[in-house]
Amino acid sequence: xxxxxxxxxPVRTIKKIASLGIGYAWTLYFSQQARQxxxxxxxxxxxxxxxxxxxDEEGWRELVKAIGKATQDExxxxxxxxxxxxxxxxxxxxVGKGAALTCQAFIAxxxxxxxxxxxxxxxxxxxxQSSNQLYAFIWLKTAEIQTELFKGDMVRAMYLLRQANxxxxxxxxxxxxLNKMLGVLELQIxxxxxxxxxxPESAQISFDFALNYGVTDILCGCTQAxxxxxxxxxxxxxxxxxLEQARLAASERELPRLNILTKVxxxxxxxxxxxELEPPILPDESELSFLPNQNRAIQARIALVKSMYRLxxxxxxxxxxxxxxxxxxxxxxxxxxxxxxxxxxxxALAAFALGSSKPAKRLxxxxxxxxxHLNCHFTPLWIKEAxxxxxxxxRNLFDDPPDTAEAATTRDPxxxxxxxxxxPVPGHTDSVITVRQISILKCISSGMTNKAIAERLLVTEDxxxxxxxxxxxxxxxxxxxxxxxxxxxxxxx
Numbered sequence: 001x002x003x004x005x006x007x008x009x010p011v012r013t014i015k016k017i018a019s020l021g022i023g024y025a026w027t028l029y030f031s032q033q034a035r036q037x038x039x040x041x042x043x044x045x046x047x048x049x050x051x052x053x054x055x056d057e058e059g060w061r062e063l064v065k066a067i068g069k070a071t072q073d074e075x076x077x078x079x080x081x082x083x084x085x086x087x088x089x090x091x092x093x094x095v096g097k098g099a100a101l102t103c104q105a106f107i108a109x110x111x112x113x114x115x116x117x118x119x120x121x122x123x124x125x126x127x128x129q130s131s132n133q134l135y136a137f138i139w140l141k142t143a144e145i146q147t148e149l150f151k152g153d154m155v156r157a158m159y160l161l162r163q164a165n166x167x168x169x170x171x172x173x174x175x176x177x178l179n180k181m182l183g184v185l186e187l188q189i190x191x192x193x194x195x196x197x198x199x200p201e202s203a204q205i206s207f208d209f210a211l212n213y214g215v216t217d218i219l220c221g222c223t224q225a226x227x228x229x230x231x232x233x234x235x236x237x238x239x240x241x242x243l244e245q246a247r248l249a250a251s252e253r254e255l256p257r258l259n260i261l262t263k264v265x266x267x268x269x270x271x272x273x274x275x276e277l278e279p280p281i282l283p284d285e286s287e288l289s290f291l292p293n294q295n296r297a298i299q300a301r302i303a304l305v306k307s308m309y310r311l312x313x314x315x316x317x318x319x320x321x322x323x324x325x326x327x328x329x330x331x332x333x334x335x336x337x338x339x340x341x342x343x344x345x346x347x348a349l350a351a352f353a354l355g356s357s358k359p360a361k362r363l364x365x366x367x368x369x370x371x372x373h374l375n376c377h378f379t380p381l382w383i384k385e386a387x388x389x390x391x392x393x394x395r396n397l398f399d400d401p402p403d404t405a406e407a408a409t410t411r412d413p414x415x416x417x418x419x420x421x422x423x424p425v426p427g428h429t430d431s432v433i434t435v436r437q438i439s440i441l442k443c444i445s446s447g448m449t450n451k452a453i454a455e456r457l458l459v460t461e462d463x464x465x466x467x468x469x470x471x472x473x474x475x476x477x478x479x480x481x482x483x484x485x486x487x488x489x490x491x492x493x
Contacts, residue, residue, distance in 0.1 A: 014040070019060075021040050021041070021043055022041065022060050022061055022064055024040050025037045025038075025040040025041040025064050025068070026064045026067075026068070028040060029064070029067070029068035029071045029072075030071055030213060031212065031213065032071065032212065032213070032249075032253055034068065034071065034072045034253065034254075037064075037068055038068075041061060041064060041065060041068075057092075058089060058092060058093040058096065059085055059088060059089035059093060059096060060093075060096065062081070062085055062088075062089070063085055063089070063093075063096045063099060063100060065081065066078055066081035066082045066084075066085050066100065066103070067082070067099060067100070067103045069081060070103050070106065070107060070215065071215050072253070072254070072255065073215065073216040073255050073256075073257050073258065075107045075110060075111070075290075075291055075294075076291060078103060078107060079104060079107050082100040082101075082103050082104050083104070085100050086100050086101070094127055094130055094131040095131040095133050097127045097131075098124055098127035098128035098130075098131055098133040098136045099133065099136050101120060101123050101124035101127055102124045102128065102136040102139050102140045102143070103139075104120050104124075105117060105120040105121050105124050105140060105143045105144075106139060106140075106142070106143040106146075106215075107291075108120055108143075109143040109144075109146055109147045109150070109217075110216075110217050110291065110294060111291040111292065111293045111294055112150060112293040112294075112296075112297070112334040112335065112336075113293065114147065114151075114335065117143075117147060121140065121143070121144060124136070124140050125140060128140060132171075134171065134172070134173045134174065135177075137167075137168070137171070137173055138168075138173065138177060138178050138181055138182075141160070141164040141167075141168075141182075142181055142182075142185065142218070144160055144164075145157050145160045145161050145164065145182075145185050146185065146217060146218070146221070148160060149185065149188055149189070149221060150297075150334075150335075150336060151335050151336070151337055151374075152192075152336065152337030152338040152340075152341075152371075152374050152376050152379070153337065153374045153376075154189050154192045154193050154374055154375040154376050155373075155374060155375045155491065156491075157185070157189050158186075158189050158193070158375075159491055161182055161185060161186055161189065164182060165182065177213075180209045180213075181209075181213075181218075183205075183206055183209070184206045184209060184210050184214065184218060184221075184222050185221075187202065187203060187206045187222070187225060187226070188221055188222065188225045191225050191228075191229055191378050192338075192375065192376045192377060192378045192379065193375050193376075193377060194377070195229060195232065195377075195378045195381070198229055200229070200230060200233065200235060200238070203225070203226040203229050203230065204226070206222055206226065207222055207223065207226045207242060207245075210222040210223070211245065211246070211249060216255055216257050216258045216261075219246060219249070219258060220246075220257075220258055220261045220262070223242065223243065223246040223262065223265070224261075224265055226239075226242055227239040227240075227242050227243050227265065227269070228378070228382055230242065231269060231272075232378075232381075232382065232385065236269075236273065239269065240266070240269060240273075243262055243265055243266050243269065244266075246258065246262045247259060247262040247263065247266065250262055256287070256289075256290075257290050257294065257298075260283045260287060260288070260298060261298065261301075263281070263282070263283055264282060264283065264298065264301045264302055264305060267280035267281055267282050267305050268280070268304075268305050268308070268386075271305065271308060271309055271312065271390070272386055272389055272390070277312065277313060279309060280305055280306075280309055282302050282305060282306070283298075283302065285299065285302070293333075293334045296330045296333055296334050297330075297331075297334055297336060297339075299326075299330050300326075300327045300328075300330035300331045300334075300336065300339045300343070301327070301339065303323045303324070303326040303327035303330065303343075304323070304324070304327040304339065304342055304343055304346065306323040307320045307321075307323035307324040307327060307343070307346040307347075307350070308320075308346060308386065308387070308390060310323065310350075311346065311349055311350065311353075311387065311390050311391050312390040312391060314391065317350045317353040317354050318350070318354065320346065320349075320350040320353075321346075321347055321350035321351060321354070323346075324343050324344075324346035324347035324350055325343075325347060327339060327342070327343035327346070328340055328343035328344060328347060331343055337370060337371070337374055337376065338371075338376060338379045340367075340370070341367045341368075341370060341371050341376070341379050341380055341383070342379060342382075342383040344363045344364070344366065344367035345363075345364065345367055345380070345383045345384065345387060346383070346387070347363055348360040348361070348363035348364045348367070348397065349387055349391060349393065349394055349397055351363065352393060352396070352397045353391075353393050360397060361397075362458065364397070364398075365457075365458060367380060368380055369435065369436070369439050369457070370435055372439070372442075373435050373438040373439060373442075384398060433471065433474055433475075433487075433492055436457070436467065437467050437470060437471050437474075438487075438492055438493070439457060440453055440457070440464060440467050440468065440471065441471065441483060441484060441487050441492065441493060442493060443456065443457075444468075444480045444483065444484060445484040445487075445493060450464045450465060450468075468480075468483075471483055475487060475490075
């Protein structure tokens with residue numbers, strides 16, 4: 001809307017009034033028109049531009065440039081400029097301070113610096129609320145929800161999205177841009193929770209918005225979700241065309257990280273489509289010159305595609321397993337649950353092909369449990385379908401049920417209980433309830449006995465009892481019914 005308004009104003013008029021020029025540059029940056037934005041920002045510094053003195057005293061031109069760099073995915077430079085801006089102007093320009101802190105929070109989210117992000121979210125929220133900065137509110141909530149998408153925690157992501165909508169309603173945030181931006185994020189959440197809720201038409205609407213207004217992380221996440229949905233629904237040409245649109249946008253806007261991420265996704269689709277056994281065309285790791293954890297995220301995805309290619313060859317299963325472990329390690333380092341699940345599937349198929357049936361089944365079970373507790377269902381469906389199309393061995397692995405009786409009786413109870421003490425559920429920082437314990441809570445909420453739970457989770461009954469004691473202690477309850485009730489109140493179920 002703002003861009004439409006500016007386009008109706010003669011350029012010569014905008015250039016004569018510094019505030020208009022700086023405002024238009026801001027709008028152009030967020031419309032992914034960086035070159036035009038930089039030209040407009042430079043013209044606002046012209047001596048004939050009225051009102052420049054007051055604006056420079058509050059650092060508006062410097063702020064627009066600092067945040068504009070982030071829209072162009074030049075995140076390291078943007079972070080440095082924002083820090084300098086806060087030091088120079090933060091005390092006298094609270095609106096700008098909120099915007100700069102919001103930008104820094106977005107950068108921390110993009111680089112998966114989650115501990116640092118918590119502090120930035122708090123500081124930015126205080127600044128934005130004190131200055132009634134509604135536009136920054138949208139981007140701050142986007143960064144917060146996007147963080148949970150990076151982690152793969154769809155339960156937490158949906159909770160934050162609903163809270164953002166409620167808060168926005170209370171404080172009067174304009175709905176047009178808010179609904180569209182949150183809609184892009186909601187589509188990704190719904191796809192994982194229940195892909196039947198997402199239509200090709202709604203996916204296209206979200207993609208079109210992200211293509212025009214989304215920065216690299218927003219557009220990349222939306223592109224992956226929409227293309228995979230279309231591919232899963234048999235609309236393969238549309239899926240590939242959508243990826244090509246994103247790749248072209250990355251080239252035109254000079255966004256190297258978006259370009260690389262899109263190439264990796266195209267390589268995966270090409271591998272699934274191609275009847276020939278040609279190696280996928282993947283970026284070279286020498287091209288990865290981004291923030292450290294951004295590089296790890298890309299390395300994990302590249303390793304995953306390399307593993308899938310070896311599995312398709314029907315040989316080199318040991319190499320396939322090594323690449324899968326490489327993807328798993330990189331994904332675990334940045335708390336990327338979805339890539340971790342996909343890597344475990346690839347690792348399981350490689351192990352199965354080498355004759356290690358029980359470890360393979362265990363990997364699949366662990367991956368499925370982890371995905372289930374994050375309400376992340378499309379990723380295991382996607383990677384399972386991909387592996388079934390790549391290797392005939394996959395059907396034997398997925399069709400052959402685990403030997404629950406043997407697995408449940410051949411392990412020492414105490415050792416097994418400790419082995420199952422997985423990391424706490426992502427997103428629930430106020431709880432030390434683990435992923436495995438959430439699975440037990442879900443089982444008892446369905447009325448299952450300890451014996452039935454043990455058989456389902458491939459553990460002993462003593463291990464189940466051990467975890468129940470931990471659950472009761474953590475939730476401060478004394479019965480199974482109370483445990484389920486309290487877990488639901490805390491958003492764990």
